[in-house]
Amino acid sequence: MAPKIFVDGEHGTTGLQILERLTGRSDIDLLSIPHADRHDKDVRKALLREADFAILCLPDDAARESVAMAEGAGTRFIDASTAHRTNPNWVFGFKELEPGHGEKIAQAQYVANPGCYSTGAIALIRPLTQAGLLPKDALVTIFGVSGYTGGGKGLIAQMESNGEDAIDAPYFLYATRLAHKHVPETQKYGLLEHAPLFQPSVGRFPQGMLVQVPLHMAALKASSREAVHAALVSHYNGSQHVRVAALAESDALPRLDPTQLAGTDTMDIHVFGHDNQINLVASLDNLGKGASGACVQALDLMVQV
Numbered sequence: 425m426a427p428k429i430f431v432d433g434e435h436g437t438t439g440l441q442i443l444e445r446l447t448g449r450s451d452i453d454l455l456s457i458p459h460a461d462r463h464d465k466d467v468r469k470a471l472l473r474e475a476d477f478a479i480l481c482l483p484d485d486a487a488r489e490s491v492a493m494a495e496g497a498g499t500r501f502i503d504a505s506t507a508h509r510t511n512p513n514w515v516f517g518f519k520e521l522e523p524g525h526g527e528k529i530a531q532a533q534y535v536a537n538p539g540c541y542s543t544g545a546i547a548l549i550r551p552l553t554q555a556g557l558l559p560k561d562a563l564v565t566i567f568g569v570s571g572y573t574g575g576g577k578g579l580i581a582q583m584e585s586n587g588e589d590a591i592d593a594p595y596f597l598y599a600t601r602l603a604h605k606h607v608p609e610t611q612k613y614g615l616l617e618h619a620p621l622f623q624p625s626v627g628r629f630p631q632g633m634l635v636q637v638p639l640h641m642a643a644l645k646a647s648s649r650e651a652v653h654a655a656l657v658s659h660y661n662g663s664q665h666v667r668v669a670a671l672a673e674s675d676a677l678p679r680l681d682p683t684q685l686a687g688t689d690t691m692d693i694h695v696f697g698h699d700n701q702i703n704l705v706a707s708l709d710n711l712g713k714g715a716s717g718a719c720v721q722a723l724d725l726m727v728q729v
């Protein structure tokens with residue numbers, strides 16, 4: 425019998441994109457909650473307990489509530505929210521974290537998917553700390569720009585309407601107190617001893633994202649930009665969803681457009697720079713590899729077990 429999948433939050437931004445990816449598949453049986461019932465706890469509870477797999481596309485508190493409502497039912501979870509990402513009882517849903525991690529996701533009952541920015545940041549940092557090229561006690565700085573769908577229905581409405589709280593800016597920084605919610609997971613899965621400094625921003629485009637980690641070569645234990653690039657190539661060798669651009673390709677780019685991978689579930693990595701300084705850049709769709717696409721990638725591993 426095909427496994428039953430319920431997307432709790434299916435009428436939201438991330439949930440809708442997951443449904444788009446799952447609708448029409450014959451290997452799964454999609455359960456659905458009517459729009460009018462989406463906040464009804466009894467209806468959600470029944471669906472969460474009936475499902476073999478529940479994908480949570482909800483605010484953090486509601487995600488915790490969903491897990492509690494399914495207690496004892498054996499439901500396996502993929503949570504897109506921040507609620508469980510640093511919880512040691514949950515497997516982090518980034519298959520490319522290290523060799524063998526996909527198998528851990530496949531076997532897990534509880535999978536916490538990374539945030540969109542942290543997907544990019546961890547993808548850049550982890551292979552280098554793991555290989556000993558970036559010291560774990562390094563003081564790391566991260567910059568990110570996201571499409572505005574990253575802020576869900578609330579930010580989409582502010583960017584697209586003329587209402588009282590409309591945002592007119594073509595580009596803005598936020599979380600300027602440097603305490604963004606993705607910092608703890610980036611520190612933990614980036615294997616960093618110190619919390620990285622992270623400054624996010626939003627541009628007036630719906631989907632797409634760039635995450636940058638600029639580094640002085642003097643701060644690294646790598647001999648050259650080529651050595652850093654080689655470590656990343658080796659880490660992502662054979663990966664279906666992460667591509668490390670050749671140095672010549674990166675050097676030939678006159679500019680990098682944050683929307684270039686919008687609508688895809690893949691991520692590109694660039695190692696820009698020269699002998700003394702490098703800028704590691706991840707390009708992805710915040711709703712693709714950064715959210716909905718990543719949830720489906722985790723589900724595809726889990727349904728096989």
Ligand SMILES: NC(=O)C1=CN([C@@H]2O[C@H](COP(=O)(O)OP(=O)(O)OC[C@H]3O[C@@H](n4cnc5c(N)ncnc54)[C@H](OP(=O)(O)O)[C@@H]3O)[C@@H](O)[C@H]2O)C=CC1
Nearest residue numbers: 433435436437438481482486504505573574576577710715
């Ligand atoms: N957007 C993105 O790029 C990313 C989002 N995420 C995470 O995914 C989760 C969902 O985000 P996103 O889809 O953007 O958010 P949205 O606001 O677009 O959608 C959330 C959905 O959950 C519903 N909801 C809210 N509270 C409850 C509740 N208590 N019970 C039942 N349903 C509820 C909302 O209902 P209503 O329709 O009434 O608003 C809405 O349909 C969040 O935790 C977010 O942080 C993760 C990675 C990237």
Ligand SMILES: CC(=O)N[C@@H](CCC(=O)OP(=O)(O)O)C(=O)O
Nearest residue numbers: 504505506539540541570574575
């Ligand atoms: C542009 C924007 O607002 N982005 C969201 C993060 C999107 C994301 O990755 O969400 P979760 O970590 O909540 O799952 C933010 O900064 O809060």
